[in-house]
Amino acid sequence: MNRNQKIKNTVPYIAMTAPAVLLFLIFFVIPLFFTIRYSFYNWTNYSPDITFSGLSNYVKIPEDKMLKTSIKNSLLFATATVVIQSVITMPIAVVLNSKLRGRNIFRAIFFMPVVMSTLVVGYLWKYLLSSSDYGFVNQIITGLGFEKINFFGNGNVAMWTIILVEVWQWFGWAMVIYLGNLQNISGDLFEAASVDGANAWDRFWHIIVPGLAPAIKINVVTGMINGLKVFDIIVATTNGGPAHRTETILTSMYSKFSDGNFGYASAYGTVFLVVAMIVACILLGGFKKWEERLGQ
Amino acid sequence: MGGAVRTMRDNKKKKFTLAATYIFLTVIAVAMLIPIYYLLVTTFKTPEHAAVAPMALPSSLDFSGYIKAFEEMEYPRAFRNTFLITLISVTGIVLFSSMAGYVLNRKSDKKAGQLVFLLLLSGMMFPYQMSILGLYKLIRGLNLMNSLWSVILVDITINLPFAVFLMRSYMATVPMELDEAAKIDGAGVFRTFTTIIFPLMKPTIATVAILNTLNVWNDFMGPLYFLQSRKKDVILQEIYRNIGQFSTDWTGIFPMMVLGIMPLMIFYLFMQKYIISGVMAGSVKG
Amino acid sequence: MMKKKLAWLCIGCMAVSVLAGCGGNADAGNDTPAQQEASEEAGEEAVEGEADSPAEGSGEAAGNGETISMMCWYDEDDMEGVVNAVNEQLNGEYVLEYTYVALSDYNNVLSTQLAAGEGPDIVADETDFLARIKAGNLMDISDMDIISEFSEDGFALCSEGGKYYGIPSYGWFAGIWYNQDILDECNVTLPKTLEEFIEACRTIQAAGYEPVGFGLADGDTAHANLFGYLENVFYHNNDKNADGIGFDEKFARGEVSFEGNINEHVEKWYRLIEEGFITSEMLGISNEEALNNFIAGRTAFFNGGPWQYTSFADAGIHFGMMPQLSDTGENVYVIGGAAASYGINANTKNEAGAKAVLSALGSVEAQQAMLESNPGGMSYRNGVIANMPEEYESVRDAIDNGNISYAANRWSVDMPAASLVDESISQIQGLISGDLTVDEYIAALDAKADSIRYE
Known part of the structure; x- marks a missing residue:
């Protein structure tokens, strides 16, 4: 094969990746470089001068209390939603994978909140979980003789409330992914296992969970992506309160912008870029190892 | 004979499991649907009515x-x-x-x-x-x-x-x-x-x-x-x-x-x- | 002939400016942000030239219904009268298009837009208006005739170094609304001091009503209540604070801190929390829900201002406004000052149109319309009749004496005051939930101030 032909052979491949790569470079990488560059400049919303300031923006970051809270909350949100979702949905998916009468109706109902917009879901739950007399859930709780729960107003509870709302909205999605995966696990495996006398727990742990590895991967990746980017649901419910207890990466970044120190906000964002990269590496590396182990 | 008893017991157990499964699924389905129901019925209510009887059907369908x-x-x-x-x-x-x-x-x-x-x-x-x-x-x-x-x-x-x-x-x-x-x-x-x-x-x-x-x-x-x-x-x-x-x-x-x-x-x-x-x-x- | 040449010139300028703009962005690797800014600025002026020159060249009125944009956090319902009044005067020459952005997002959205050289033609802002002036986001409008129609007080937030960059929309103030029927039923006379207020709340609570309504999930009312009290006991009527309101200027510059100065007063105000009138339950209630409770006659007191008047009057409750809390009940204040000011975006593509709209926004009709949606609000515009309904009887003295002042307005000389207010709103949540002590709350305010002060 001569060289010309080789080039000719690669051109269609390049052409087919080009739209994705170009868009990504233009609308993602270039702005990102802007951000990184701004992070070395003193740029505020009260001065027309933009001056190079070296690392001075970064020096201020370790003192920022919000940074720790928001990274912690984002990671908590991401992990907790993934774990809770999986714990609830895996058994449900197994049940709904069997020949149960009405399983399609249940599937349809469980998936329903997925199609609602996060903003609307947030507003809706804000009303439902309000600690005022209008709050429906608290009406039930007090009606049963318990004390009101301050779902969004108690700093110790608020983040978990948001996590539960997120689980409410998205667990149907996770369920369907598991269902799809379950259909690929061959029935023979199940039967072989029951002939071996494996009980339900063994079966779940040794056959279903490894078999669900691809779905777990998808769900963890989606969950982490959504978790690190969580914004709408926070804005629609607590807006970071009470007392910054539910700030996440994006909401704190948002308020840094509101403070009008763009250079500092950019440095803040760059730190998160590093965090996101680390999380991505850990995740992908972890999955690779797991898959290798399963493959053996 | 023993076999028949065992089948009956198995059947009973199966029925129980099935009932438990349905109850479990229904509880979750209700948890999914109540907020959506609330969203829908509240559109036909006054604030007062919604506060007092959030789950009640609206008294009239006023669009x-x-x-x-x-x-x-x-x-x-x-x-x-x-x-x-x-x-x-x-x-x-x-x-x-x-x-x-x-x-x-x-x-x-x-x-x-x-x-x-x-x-x-x-x-x-x-x-x-x-x-x-x-x-x-x-x-x-x-x-x-x-x-x-x-x-x-x-x-x-x-x-x-x-x-x-x-x-x-x-x-x-x-x-x-x-x-x-x-x-x-x-x-x-x-x-x-x-x-x-x-x-x-x-x-x-x-x-x-x-x-x-x-x-x-x-x-x-x-x-x-x-x-x-x-x-x-x-x-x-x-x-x-x-x-x-x-x-x-x-x-x-x-x-x-x-x-x-x-x-x-x-x-x-x-x-x-x-x-x-x-x-x-x-x-x-x- | 002349016109045609001009047109070609304009097209040329526009093409260059577009290219310059794109080049500046695509060619990110080489120039510093400052340089790039400059190149874009140049492009901008070229585009502006296009809007101006036909009018200058021909002497005719330009416009032909071009849209002039404006953004603010005031409800569209409230702005409807103003927008209509403006558009009526513009007579189709230009059309004012109003966009609402919620206050919680306003600062972010406007800052981002202005930083990128974008933004609405008419810029509206309150305490941070000064920052926008310093950043060069606003046009110097000192030569506009409309300036002379306003009293000097109105320019507190929109002038700098003897130059004018905006005109006020109206004057706001905030006190404490009360429900007269509940007070009567509980046999409570209108409290004047914090002590009397606490007594009154106790009686009202015993009678089964909610004494004070706060929706602190998103509301700023606890902050307003505290800083209203501070206005009466710390900034004024206070021998220990020799600087008076001058304290804030020093504070804004970083020469003094709240720590050690306001602690005893906040400690006193904290009794409202200790006594259980401001509860952690309120952190899970939205401002809107709290307001609804007041409208429904379940709440005796509610912090607020003229923008709520109409909804109370419509609900038919028997209400009134009293000044902010104080220790003595003498020489009392309401908080307030100039509300949003309107200015012209330095990057507007249509200066002539923006100026026409700004003049119309300053007209008697538009300013009067603003007051109609804020009954009791004040105007800085000559010829606007501000009538004060009887519900304001208890604050009339304070207002007539000019006892209207608000700390955040004074902070704006050297920091984005809105950010510190936001921080106060957040940290008060911690104070109420018990996560923070009074000292920690104050320390958090100082820390925030340290991190946002202008250099």
């Missing part, structure tokens, strides 16, 4: 709230904008990600293929809002402010990485032999893709299309930043505008929330079988 919301949201225009943005973005995402996913799978042994894939993956975790200033300048430089294209291009870009990830994984299940057979028949790469591979990717295309319809339709920050003119705004912005401004009649915003979720909800109710089986079939490689 004036909906008519008012429909008018205040300038619904047809907002719907049209949302629809256009979603349609074009999802089409773009599906086209670009399927092509890229195909190539990146077939070339995953090559350095360049791995590098490009890693590059795209790196974008998956990082929220684009962090580089909003740079993006803003870019959009402005391209003269796309207040143009639906700004949101379309951004939405395509931010949703591409995960779509490529899904497409690439799925491609692993499409045998290489197909490519080779097509090559022997004299088909070029592009023809092989459009006539043989693309149709085979249907399941994952369905997944990507559904997921991204949700993502794009429900994107709120993009429009808030780039579409400031009300003529260009989307349904969510209309809800947001009105929610921020309501003070006295809080049930008045409920029709707006319903109108906001209605298009996708109706689509879902009619298509739920296909949507669910679509996501099921295409999300994980077999």
